[in-house]
Amino acid sequence: MEQIDTRTIQALDAAHYLHPFTDHAALAASGARVMVRGDGIWLWDSEGNRILDAMSGLWCVNIGYGRQRMSEAVYQQMQTLPFYNSFFNTTNVPAVMLAAKLVELAPPGFNRVFFTNSGSEANDTIVRMVRRYWELMEQPERHIFISRNNAYHGSTIAGVSLGGMAGMHAQGGPLLPGIVHIDQPSYLEHGQGMTEDEFGVVAAGWLEERIKTVGPHNVAAFIGEPVQGAGGVIIPPASYWPEIGRICKKYGILLVADEVICGFGRLGAWFGSERMGIAPDLIAFAKGVTSGYIPLGGVLVGERVGDVLTARGGDFNHGFTYSGHPVACAAALENIRIIEEEALVARVAEDTGPYLGAAFEALRQHRLVGHADSFGFVAGLNLVRSKGANVHAHEVFDGDLGVGMLCRAHMFDAGIIMRAVGDRMIIAPPLVMTRDDIDEMIGRITLALDNTVAELQAKGMLP
Ligand SMILES: *Cc1c(COP(=O)(O)O)cnc(C)c1O
Numbered sequence: 059m060e061q062i063d064t065r066t067i068q069a070l071d072a073a074h075y076l077h078p079f080t081d082h083a084a085l086a087a088s089g090a091r092v093m094v095r096g097d098g099i100w101l102w103d104s105e106g107n108r109i110l111d112a113m114s115g116l117w118c119v120n121i122g123y124g125r126q127r128m129s130e131a132v133y134q135q136m137q138t139l140p141f142y143n144s145f146f147n148t149t150n151v152p153a154v155m156l157a158a159k160l161v162e163l164a165p166p167g168f169n170r171v172f173f174t175n176s177g178s179e180a181n182d183t184i185v186r187m188v189r190r191y192w193e194l195m196e197q198p199e200r201h202i203f204i205s206r207n208n209a210y211h212g213s214t215i216a217g218v219s220l221g222g223m224a225g226m227h228a229q230g231g232p233l234l235p236g237i238v239h240i241d242q243p244s245y246l247e248h249g250q251g252m253t254e255d256e257f258g259v260v261a262a263g264w265l266e267e268r269i270k271t272v273g274p275h276n277v278a279a280f281i282g283e284p285v286q287g288a289g290g291v292i293i294p295p296a297s298y299w300p301e302i303g304r305i306c307k308k309y310g311i312l313l314v315a316d317e318v319i320c321g322f323g324r325l326g327a328w329f330g331s332e333r334m335g336i337a338p339d340l341i342a343f344a345k346g347v348t349s350g351y352i353p354l355g356g357v358l359v360g361e362r363v364g365d366v367l368t369a370r371g372g373d374f375n376h377g378f379t380y381s382g383h384p385v386a387c388a389a390a391l392e393n394i395r396i397i398e399e400e401a402l403v404a405r406v407a408e409d410t411g412p413y414l415g416a417a418f419e420a421l422r423q424h425r426l427v428g429h430a431d432s433f434g435f436v437a438g439l440n441l442v443r444s445k446g447a448n449v450h451a452h453e454v455f456d457g458d459l460g461v462g463m464l465c466r467a468h469m470f471d472a473g474i475i476m477r478a479v480g481d482r483m484i485i486a487p488p489l490v491m492t493r494d495d496i497d498e499m500i501g502r503i504t505l506a507l508d509n510t511v512a513e514l515q516a517k518g519m520l521p
Contacts, residue, residue, distance in 0.1 A: 064104040067092050078213070091470075096123025099488050099495055101475070110474045112485040112499055117287055117319045118350035121396045122490040128351045131392035135385045144173075144382040153382030156390050160358060163328045163394070164341065170359040170368070173382040177318035177344035178212025180355040181281075184314055184340055185216045185234070186376050188279045191312070191363045194371045200278045200311075203237045204268055208244075210288035211281065211316055211342075220281055223288075238272060240264040242286060243294040246429060246440065250450040258295030262302045269309050279312035279339075284330030287319040287486070290479035291438035293431055300335040312339045312363065318355070322346030323397055323489050325434035326407030333407075333434070339363055349393045354386040402489040406435050413493050417500045426507050428452035435491075438484040441465060441510075443520065455481055459519060461510075468506040468513070474499060476506075 068089040077085065092104035099122055101109045114120060121128075135152060142150050157171040172187070174180045185203065192200040205211070207222040218226045219234035222242070227233060241248060241264055249257035269277050280302065286292035306313040315338035320330025324346060327333045331341065339362050344355030359367070367374055380386070397403060405411075411434045418430040418437045428442030429449045441461050442452040455461045462478030469476040469483070477484050487499065514520035 062092065062094055062104040064089075064092055067104065098122045098124065099491055108473060109470070110495075110499055110502060112487045113475050113477055114486050114488045115350050116345070117324070117486045118345035118348075120322055120324065120346040120402070120489045121349045121393055121400075122488040125349075125351075125396065127396065128349070128389060128392055131388050132352065132385055135388035139384050141380075141384065143379060145377065150382065150384045150387075152384045152387035152391060156387040157382075159391060159394060160343075160347075160356075164358050165329060165332055165337070167360050167362075168341070168358045169361060170364040172357045172359060173387070174344075174355040174357070174378060175353045175380050175383070175386075176212070176355045177316075177342060178214040178217040178355075179378065180318065180342040180344055180357050181211045181220055181316065182214050182216040183357050183376065184279075184281070184342055185220070187340070187357065187359070187363065187367065187374070188312055188314070190371070190374055190376075191366055192278055194366050197275070199276055201236045202272050202276050202278055204265060204272075204277060204280045204311075205237060205239050206242045206282055206286075207239050208242045208289040208292070209239075209281075209283060209286060209316075211283075212318075238268060240268050242289060242292055243298045244292050245295060246449055249295075254295040255297040258297030259301050261294070262298050262305060265302055266305045266308075269305070269311070274309045274311075277309060277311045279314050280306055281314040281316060283316045283318075284320040284334040284336060285325065285433055285436055287436065288479070290482045291431075291436045291484045291486075293433045293436075294334070296335070303335070303337055314338060314340045314342065316342045318342055318344045319346075319436070319486065322349075322394075323403040323406055323434075324436060324486065326403065326411045327434075328403060330434075347393065348386060348389045351393065352383075352386045352389040354383070354390055397489070400490070406489055410489075410491060410493060410496065411435055414487075414491075414496050417496055421500070421503070421507075424504065424507050426511055428454075435489055436484070436486045438479075438482050441481040441483065455519070457481070461514070461519075464513060465506065465510040468509040469503070472502045472506040472509070474502040474506065476503065 071090050072086040094104050095102040101111045160171050205220050209222040211217045211220040219237045222239045243261035245254050245257050315331045315336050317329050321343045325333050331338055339360045341358040348354045415432045418432045421427050421430045426441050428440045430439035443455050444453045446452050462481040466478040
């Protein structure tokens with residue numbers, strides 16, 4: 059491999075490259091970690107460190123790194139037809155084949171796909187499509203989207219507005235009008251004094267309350283991630299989504315599942331909706347559809363919206379130059395073939411997912427871990443100062459101490475990438491992980507937790 063001079067790359071990076079969601083003054087001071095290679099579940103940086111990537115890049119490298127077949131599929135398509143658009147009554151073979159394949163994998167009632175380049179564009183498309191649907195239904199006053207605090211739906215103006223990230227909302231307003239938020243179904247945060255199932259119904263009830271306050275005839279749709287990802291792997295109680303579905307049906311409002319993380323095997327099903335008891339009208343997807351090898355996203359369109367959109371009103375004036383990009387679609391088709399051939403969805407559902415779940419539950423024994431949970435191949439653990447009789451009685455750290463970030467640094471030092479959301483440490487590992495890989499991962503996590511305890515004690519932040 060070509061020799062990479064880390065200092066040179068870091069200096070050019072600091073001078074010219076604006077990163078997503080980054081404090082550039084802080085980054086320039088520390089220097090970026092330069093990733094140079096990936097293979098399977100492992101990454102290598104320019105200093106030769108080998109790191110276990112428990113985040114699948116950014117929730118997306120479901121099939122792991124370095125899959126030769128992906129390069130070949132993309133190469134073949136580039137040789138044959140690197141690009142053509144789908145405007146003006148033209149189409150291309152990979153886009154058609156991928157649309158048909160996605161419909162085959164999707165829950166019943168999904169017959170159509172609209173392609174975008176990202177998850178943000180998928181949600182942008184959903185806003186435009188839902189508004190258009192209600193126009194065609196001659197109820198244009200139905201324009202309000204209801205979403206949730208701490209949701210992540212992307213970073214375009216529609217994505218950030220739909221999302222419920224306080225830090226994003228605080229910058230660069232005004233946001234898109236007509237979007238309101240309810241609280242997230244976080245049992246840890248809001249469930250004190252209730253069983254999880256009781257809490258799920260209560261949390262879904264917040265949707266009905268909000269529908270009533272804004273007026274049911276004004277509400278277009280409710281949008282949510284089956285399991286909130288970037289918000290910190292918030293796994294809702296089993297009672298939550300069926301109750302949300304009942305409420306949406308009662309008021310005739312559209313239900314949108316943002317499956318950008320949860321799709322393509324992450325929760326042990328092709329779409330998380332299947333395991334969460336969600337019957338959505340629209341599904342946003344991206345990330346795992348290509349395992350991140352090439353950007354691609356889109357919207358799976360159910361009959362209710364799709365039939366109206368295609369039968370009435372002529373043109374839907376929306377689309378992207380790269381909608382249905384043949385190379386991206388060829389990458390997605392190969393990615394899906396790999397997931398099918400290696401039975402990764404069933405493996406996560408029946409074998410490695412439950413194995414990971416048991417391992418995370420065992421981490422609750424660690425003195426720093428107040429709570430740990432998982433669903434399929436997402437998992438999280440909460441760092442606490444001391445433990446009480448139940449999850450609502452733990453003593454948490456002062457948020458200003460930044461214990462999560464401190465722990466994240468120890469994870470890096472232990473050769474594992476784990477993300478910190480406040481004091482909750484989260485993972486979303488590649489679906490190709492074996493049981494041995496999971497053991498290795500848990501070993502590294504435990505080491506990093508021990509080292510975190512040692513540092514906190516040395517600093518007098520823990521007895
Ligand atoms: C990542 C993400 C998005 C945004 O996708 P991009 O490809 O980054 O635009 C939207 N929704 C969810 C749930 C995501 O995790």
